[in-house]
Amino acid sequence: MNQLLLRGARVASVGAALFFVSPLSFAQQDDQDPLRGVDLDARMLEQTFPGFMGSGSGYTSRFDPSFNPAMGLIIDSLATFSEERGEEVDQFDLRSVEINLSSRIDPLGWAYLVAAFEEDEFELEEAVFIMDQLPANLSIRAGKMLADFGKWNTIHLHDKNYVFEDGVRSAFFGGNLNVTGVELHQWTGIGDVPVRWSLGVHSNFFGGHGHGEEEGGGAHAHGGEFASGAIDNRGLEEFAFTGRGTAQQDFGANGFLQYGVSFFHTGEGLVDRHDNNDDGIIDEEFGLGQTTVALDFTLRSVDAGARTADTFSMELWRNQRDGLTPADEIVGRDANGIWGFYQHDFSPFWGAGVQGAWWQDALTDLGSDWFTGAESGSQRAIFVTRNFSEFNRLRLQLTQDHHVGESPSWSLALQWDVILGSHNHPLDW
């Protein structure tokens, strides 16, 4: 009886082995098989973990690089020759050295990280976890990220078509809107038109590359900074909410027309701290609100038969924010802005374009009229781009900046960007 059971167990184990082992394991046992003569366990391990037997390309299964994150390094350097307030400012500037890592974590999601060294400071620009396997094409982005606001906010400055940030974004947000929070995304199609939307809730938000709380923590002009400041006991009014809806239609054989609407809103989430006595102690703190709505329109057409391309993009912004009067009364202020650029690529190696921006002063009470009634700033630029390769780019840009309350200034900038390591061609919407 025992022998019968033993025999049954052997038959079952052989059956199980036949069931679980890939037929390829046996199909490959020919004269060319490097594993010929190797016992079955080792064969299975080698086929499951290539390199286990030392026959791979120098890697063991434990250190197979295919599970490592993709890594990239972008060096963004700038030589600027400018005249600011009547003084010449010429400098070479390593504007940023950006490291990015990305990897799928597991079947549920992936993550990426973007960190930059700027002016000898290390700064985490983005650290995002994306759950991308939710039903109905839903996904969740959580962490510190560039908010889904307008067409260009999620693009890092060195990846944009021009050297300097557009004036409207700089005036209203202080740069790219960087947030810490959660965004829910979905894309779908209405007929043959792809559409997507997102909604986000954020506890921290600031413009530029993320000096937010540090910059917001000091004394400064009334309402002049864009940074969240509440640390604890946070109420709903101190969160920020973002949203975007966009659609993209085909334009020609290899182009698209995209349009969208975005908003940013916080009830009292922006902070303004006053050090009335200049003693380093904050005497008063004000929570300020802001609502910004932007309409964006982008036309991109690539002639893949001639390798030329045209890109036109513009955004119209409406900014409503709380401001402080000299008597520390909170008042509502409105300002508008419009910016855009056009670029023609003569080939994959050469391109040229123009950029323009106009915005009303967001810090005065006079900006409620759409195009009049407030002091305004403007920006004009012309640029030429030379791509030596996909990873090596030189750009020359002549810019005239006319900031509110200042005389116009000119600058000539030479930007040199190089990409090391991993790169990709992301979905363009």
Added chain:
Amino acid sequence: MKLPRLVFTISLFLAPSLTAQEPLEIVATVPDLSNLVEIIGGERVHVKTMVPPGSDPHSVLPKASLLLKLSRADGLILMGLDYEHAFLPALLEKTRNQKVLPGGVGYMNVGSRIQALEIPENLNRMQGADLHPRGNPHYNLDPENGRIMAQAARDLLLALAPQWKEEFTARWQAWDTDAQRRMRNWAHWMAPLKGKKIMTYHASWPYFAKRYGLEVVAHVEPKPGLAPSAKHLLALKKQIRQEQISLLIMEPWYSESRIKNLLDEQTTLLKLPTNSDGKKQSYLDFLESVVGEMRKAHGLPAKGEDLSSAHAPQSSRAD
């Protein structure tokens, strides 16, 4: 009375969808593959193409409408070997359609069936910006690889709709017979060109050259993906003269102005795409036109003797 009428009306709408077998929605990355899927699939397939005819695949935008097509497709057939690097990875990263993802029943990477040429011995950006780690992806220019492409198209359709096996197999067999007949002609017609030295702008022609015994001695691009420098062009001009290079093949999307000074009386510039134009011109007609253009560039008529009636079909790699 109203309820039965309503039920009848609804059933009229539902009836076709319940009984008819919808055609398969196939996305093909390039026109050559589209053409093969359309021929083998017949009326059983709807095919959408990602790379417009006559286009440089590196310039194709990864736009949202392509994502939508992919998300609604039953199958995806691609060249592979990173040929679609500029747009396909971003789309595959976003789509949730498991059928068209690697490992899915509707995913067919033809490159995985090809014996690739020019696999880099080591990966280093010194070798160029437009590197293909798995080998040169322009295998469609070898008609023998075209037969493998057709088999892949057939296998994809069989995996998706085995109930139409007889139709797909019969159409593929007819195509393959025609392909073999033409290939015998092309081999005969290209024989006088064997050993000719040619130059190409981009490294697109190694498979074709190997098939017909042409020798590719240089490329206008100093490294894949880089524009030629003046120094490199000067060296090429010297090489053309010294080695009596008869032909310079260039894809239509490259600028002729860069190379016009390279050419002399003995060298012909041939502007040839690396894919068919889809619906207007079949894949086999495209290859025949390439053979014809090559012959004309060497002073021969586009077509030679038709051997189809002289020889029976020969066995070859395709099953």
